[in-house]
Amino acid sequence: MDRREIAALLAYIGRLDHRLVRTSEREAADQLAQWYELLGDVPMATPHGWDARVAARAHIRTSPYQILPADVARPWESYRRDRLARHSDPTPSVDPDDQAAWTAELAGARRAVAAGVAQPAQARAITSGRSGIDPGLESRLREIGSCIPPAARAALAPYRPARAAREAAVAQGKPDALGVRCGWCLAQPGEPCRRRRIGPDNGVRGTAILATPHPSRLDLATAQQDEQAQQPAMA
Template sequence: MERNEVAAVLAYIGRLDPRTIRSGTGETRDQLAQWHELLHDVPFTTAHGWDVREAIRAHTLDSPYPILPVDLARKWRAHRRDRLDRHTDPTPTADPDDPAVWRAELLRTRNSVAAGVAAPSTHRQITRGSPPRHVEERLREIGSPIPPAARAELARYRPTRAARLAAVDTSVPDALGVRCEWCHAPVGAPCRQRRTTPDGAARGNAVRATPHPSRIDLAVARMGRHRPA
C-alpha cells in the first residue's frame, strides 16, 4: 500500500475503533510511518478475495484488542499461503527445451496468484455426465466395466462375490440375495458363525465360507415363487 492508502486504512480503523486514533500531529506522523513500513507490501484490495477492510472488520469483531499493523500483515501472508496451496502450477506454454523461459513463466504465474492478480489454478473436479461414445461402445462389447480377464484375477480376492456370480451364471439361487434368518446377516453380506453359550448368549463372529442351509432354502423358495408359470 502507498502512504495515502495506509492513511485511509488508519482513518477506517479509527471509525470502527476510536481507541486507535492519535490526536497529536507528531503521533499521527509516527503512526503513519510505522504502519507504512509494515504494510508497504500488503495490497489494499485485489481482484481475487482480498480486501483489507474486510480483514479489519473481522479483527474488530473477533478480538477485544486494538488492531496492529502486524495483524494485517499476518492475515495477508496467510491469505497468500492459502492461495498458493490451492494452486497446481499449470504447464507453461513456453518451450520446455528453454528452461530459463519455462521457469520464468512458471514464476510469473505463481507471483500473479500470490499477489491476487490471477485466480489459483486448481485440479479439475470429476463432473457428472454421460460417458464418451467410445466408452459406451466398449462397454457393450465386453458387457461389463470390468474385463473378463480382470474379473478372473479379482475372484481370488473376492470369493463371496465370485460365488454369487457363479451362482447367477448357473441359474442357482443367490443365497446372499435374501436375509439370513439364522445369523441375521443382511442382504448381500456373507453369513457368520453363530454359536451360543450354555446360558443362551451369542458368541463368535467369524465369516462362513458358505451360507447357512436355511438361507439357501429361503433363496430357493423365493426363486420358486418368482419363477414365471
Template sequence: MDRREIAALLAYIGRLDPRTSRIEGEARDQLAQWHELLGDVPMATPHGWDARIAARQHIRLSPYPILPADVARPWESYRRDRLGRHTDPTPSVDPDDQAAWTAELVGTRHAVATGTAQPEQYRAIASGQADPRLAARLREVGSCIPPAARAALAPYRPAQAAREAAIAQGQPDALSIRCEWCLAPPGEPCRRRRIGPDGGARGTALRATPHPGRLDLAAAQQTTQVPQSAVA
C-alpha cells in the first residue's frame, strides 16, 4: 500500500474504533509507521484479499486496539495458503533457455502469492485443459523428447526405437494393432510366449521386433487404407 492507501485504511479503522484516532502530529507518525510496516501489503487483490476486511475482523473479535501486525499476519497466511495450493505449470518457453524458464516460474509464483492470479491445481483434479502455449510449442518441435535424448534412450527401449525407425521409412506401424499371437494390445511391444507341456505360458519377455503375423496385419491394414484415402 502507498501512503494514500494507508491513510484511507487508517481513516476506515478510525470510524470503526475511535480509540485509534490520533491528533495531527501523532497521525503523521502513525501514517509513517504503518507505511513502513505495510508497504508491501496490498490494499486489495482480485482474488479474495482486502486489508479492510482483515482490520474489521480484528476490531470485531479482539478487545485490543489494532496494530500493523494484525493486518500483516492475515496477509502472510493468505500468501501461504495460495502457494500451498499452487502447482507450478510447465512453462511455455524453450526448456533449454534456463533463464527464461526460471523467470516464468518465478513470475507465476509471484502472481499467485500476490493475489493477481489463481493457483494452478493438478490437472487430474482440475479441468485437465492443457496450456495452449505449450501445445503450440510441442507442435513446433514435433516431440517432447529432444532428438539427442531419443537417440540416447534407443538402446534401452529397442521396440520403440524400431517402431520409430519403421514409421520414418514409411513401413507399416505394427504396434498400432493388436497382436493375434501374443495378444499384446495396441501400443505395446510383442512378447515371447513359451508354452509349457501343460499349455501354460512359461515366459513373457519383451521382443525388440513384433511378430511376423502382426507385421502382416499392419501391412494389410495400411494397404487397405491407402486406396480409401486416394478415393477420398
C-alpha cells in the first residue's frame, strides 16, 4: 500500500473503532508514517480474495483490543503461505537448458501467486484411459513406438543385456520369459535370472545376473503364452 491507501485504510478503521482516530495533525502524521513503514509491502486488495479492510474489520469484530498494523500483516502472511502451499510449479515455457530463464520464470510465477495476482497452479490429476494423453505426445509415441527413442535404446543395450534380450524376444513374437517367476533361481516377474556362486563348502557365495533366462523359465513363459492364445479360440 502507498501512503494514500494507508490513509484510506486508517479512515475506514477509524469509522469502526474511534480509539484509532487521531485529532492532532502531528499525531495523525506519525500514525500514518508508522503504518506505512509496517504495511508498505501489504497490498490494499488483490484480484483473488485479499482485502486489507476485510482483515481489519474481522479483527475489530472479534477482538476487544485496539487494532495494530500486525493485525493486518498477520492475515496477509497467512494468505501468502496458504496460496504457495496450494501452488504446484508448472513447467516453464522457456528452454530448460537456459537455467537463468528457467529459474526466473519459476520465481516470477511464485511471486505472482503469493502476491494474489495469479491463481495457484494445481497439479494435474492422473486420468484413466487415453483421454488424458496430450495429442502431440500421442502422435510422437506412435511415430517412435516408445517413450525411449530407438537410438537411445540401442546405446543402452550393452549396459542392460537382460532387458535388451527381453525386448528383442517380445519384438520377434517370442514368449516374455521375464514376465513369469523363475522356478529355478526364484527371480520375481520383471527381474532377470541369477546364477548362484557356490563355494568349496557348497555354500552360496553370491549371485550374478544372467543375460538370458533359465530354460525352465522360458518353458513356463511359452506354456503361459500358448494357454493365453488358446483362450480366445475356446471362447
